Amino acid sequence: MERPELPLPQLHAFVVLAEELHFGHAAARLGIAQPPLSQQIRRLENKVGHALFTRPPGHVTLTPAGSELLPAARRALADLADGLAAARAVGDGRAGRLRIGFAASVALTVLPGLLRTFRHRFPDVHLDIREMTTTPQIAALHDRTIDIGLLREPPADEKELRFRTVLSEPFVAVLPSTHPLTAQRSVQVAQLADSPFVLLPRMVGPTLHDQIIGLCTAAGFTPQVVQHAVEWQTVCALVETDLGVSLAPASIRRIRLKGVAFRRIEPSTARTRVAVAWRRNDHDPLVAHLLATISQDPPDRT
Known part of the structure; x- marks a missing residue:
């Protein structure tokens, strides 16, 4: 048997009349005349197939069918109100789900403060x-599996994404604590020429990888890379084992390992940047809110 469709305006009129039990009072509360209210109730009764109210002169009461319908009608109206409120919140960017990709080193810099501020401003956003x-983030933005990325050294030839620098920081030398260069306060890049290197593989961050290789090339040598590691935490752990040295963003100094030392490098003009990335022509209000949060609370430059 096909279930009858119950129009919400008729349910609203029914609930108000059930609460007032007076056609005149209910019509005034609804802001309509009494005849249209009576018509709404008649239409609803026709759909149900039974009378919902008794109508003795001067007195209105619910029938058993009306008493049965009333809780369901209230739930339907409440569910609609909740749904409309939720839809408005998502449309306004006050609720919903925002998928953020981030490079591990960003967790040592801008990420904690950014997320703390954003969650405070938009507590209903998941x-x-x-x-x-970096490379997987670029792919995920194209595939729409993330909405926004926080990455290091975005590619220069990307056409479908937009980037905004949020942090610029210098490089440091990452040395085993037993390395002779730890006796110096700063290190010339050329002084690392005879040391083996531990680096991130180029495929995970081509621009940053090429930047580090470029620092070595400018100092007159090509680094002898003996080991690759995808995360800076792993790079530092391998350096601690005396496997080699590395060049890394200065924020890596926040990784505390007993057997690792960090030193400023010379020349000190080279810097690496963290950028926020998002799709061009993306009109998601949540993305706009996160970008605005970054603009309003820019991170300190290292």
Whole structure:
């Protein structure tokens, strides 16, 4: 048997009349005349197939069928109100789900403060945070599996995405604590020429990788890379084992390992940047809110 469709305006009129039990009072509360209210109730009764109210002169009461319908009608109206409110919140960017990709080193710089501020401003937004290196972030933005990325050294030839620098920081030398160069306060890049290197593989961050290789080339040598590691935490752990040295963003100094030392490098003009990335022509209000949060609370430059 096909279930009858119950129009919400008729349910609204029914609930108000059930609460007032007076056609005149209910019509005034609804802001309509009494005849249209009576018509709404008649239409609803025709759909139900039974009278919902008794109508003795001067007195209105619910029938058993009306008493049965009333809780369901109230739930339907409440569910609609909740749905409309939720839809408005998502449309306004006050609720919903925002998927953010971030490079591990960003967790040492801008990420904690940014997320703390954003969650304070938009507590009803669910943040889906995914750790991934630069190249996977670019792919995820194209595939629409993340909405926004926080990455290091975005590619220069990307046409479908937009980037905004949020942090610029210098490089440091990452040395085993037993390395002779730890006796110096700063290190010339050329002084690392005879040391083996531990680096991130180029495929996970081509621009940053090429930048580090470029620092070595400018100092007159090509680094002898003996080991690759995808995360800076792993790079530092391998350096601690005396496997080699590395060049890394200065924020890596926040990784505390007993057997690792960090030193400023010379020349000190080279810097690496963290950028926020998003799709061109993306009109998601949540993305706009996160970008605005970054603009309003810019991170300190290292």
